[in-house]
Amino acid sequence: MGFSVNRALAAPFAMLAIAGTAMPAAAQDAATEARLKKAESEIRALQRRVFPGNDGRYFEPEITAAQPATTGVARPSTTAVTDMLARLDALESQIARLTSQTEENTNAIAQLGTRIGALEVTSGAAAAAAASAIPAAGPSPQGTSTPTGGATRPAAVVTPASTTAAVPATTRPAGPTAQRLAAVQAIAKPQTSDAGDDEYSYGFRLWEAGFFPEAQQQLTLFVEKYPRHDRISYGRNLLGRAYLDDGKTQEAAPWFLKNYQTDKQGARAPDSLLYLAETMIAMNDTKRACIALAEFSETYPAIASGRLRGQYEADRRKVKCN
Structure with a gap:
């Protein structure tokens, strides 16, 4: 009789003990699940920033858990907490890679802007130098053109003396003066x-x-x-x-x-x-x-x-x- 009473009293305490151990595990699962959802939302935001368009060419639209390879050997089963922790590790690694890629893209864009600016300066200077190298067209010296109409000019009109006089004196480069040569x-x-x-x-x-x-x-x-x-x-x-x-x-x-x-x-x-x-x-x-x-x-x-x-x-x- 006494033994039956003791068993009846011990059963409720055993149930309480089991419930007490289950409650921290449930709280841990809820915290891990919240952490997982936050990480997944962050990585989706990073994916949209690094690869705009989300057309499926660069990444899967949604992150799915990796499917284990099917083999003939039975693998030990894992708990939900273990699965979520593995997913969190994978997500955090991917976030780190995407963050690094974003920084590299930003630096590359900045360097590209600098190179474009330098190229614009180079092309402008080269174009200006090419324009200055083309001599301006001037009037033809007298006596060198053939009239298109009217009487033909007598050949005796064009003489060496008149040709020399027709050439402007400014076309001949003036050399340095004796005073400048002495100074140099x-x-x-x-x-x-x-x-x-x-x-x-x-x-x-x-x-x-x-x-x-x-x-x-x-x-x-x-x-x-x-x-x-x-x-x-x-x-x-x-x-x-x-x-x-x-x-x-x-x-x-x-x-x-x-x-x-x-x-x-x-x-x-x-x-x-x-x-x-x-x-x-x-x-x-x-x-x-x-x-x-x-x-x-x-x-x-x-x-x-x-x-x-x-x-x-x-x-x-x-x-x-x-």
């Missing part, structure tokens, strides 16, 4: 063990003295003869300045652009990019001037706020950029 010869060319540095320094002295055509010739010799010299960045930049200071903006722009693009870490690459903006301003090309100024501030922020700050701010005041 007075500028000494350095003679050191570094022949390349001597060529550059002589070009610098000519430019500093205001003999821009002579400096252009000397600096062209330097950059063509010593393309790997330590002073090459200085030489290309100064050659562009020699043309710019001489009022030849179409010849100056390609040298500034080349010096910047060839070696962006060169000693005078920042200067060339800023002078390229000034050249575009002088050519009334506001669009390319703004592109050059924007790229200068983005590529060389320390120099824009340091060594070339005054020149950069002065150039920005000359144009109105969006």
Whole structure:
């Protein structure tokens, strides 16, 4: 009798104990399911951002659990919690991959924008240089054209003397005066063990003295003869300045652009990019001037706020950029 009473009392306590252990497991399942739904919604948002269109070419419309391979060997069964944790691990790995892909796409787009801006500057400078190379058509010299109507002009009218007189004197390039030649010869060319540095320094002295055509010739010799010299960045930049200071903006722009693009870490690459903006301003090309100024501030922020700050701010005041 006593034994039956004890069994009757013990049964309810056993049921309570079983229910007590089941409640934490149910709460854990609910939390895991909420975490899983949140992860799935985040990965769908990332998929729409990385692969817009959602046309099924890049990913499945809905994420489904991987189907286990069917084999003849029986596999141990897994609980619902184990399945959800495995799905969560897979989702978190995919989220990490999509986030990395998004960052790579953003960087690629930024670099593409920079390259397009540089290409626009290059094409504009090349077009301007090509236009300047085409000689303008002028009137034909007297005595060289054949009349289309009327009486034929006697041959005796055209004489060597009259032909010479008909050619304008301005068509013959005037040579440098004796005074200018003497002034140029007075500028000494350095003679050191570094022949390349001597060529550059002589070009610098000519430019500093205001003999821009002579400096252009000397600096062209330097950059063509010593393309790997330590002073090459200085030489290309100064050659562009020699043309710019001489009022030849179409010849100056390609040298500034080349010096910047060839070696962006060169000693005078920042200067060339800023002078390229000034050249575009002088050519009334506001669009390319703004592109050059924007790229200068983005590529060389320390120099824009340091060594070339005054020149950069002065150039920005000359144009109105969006």
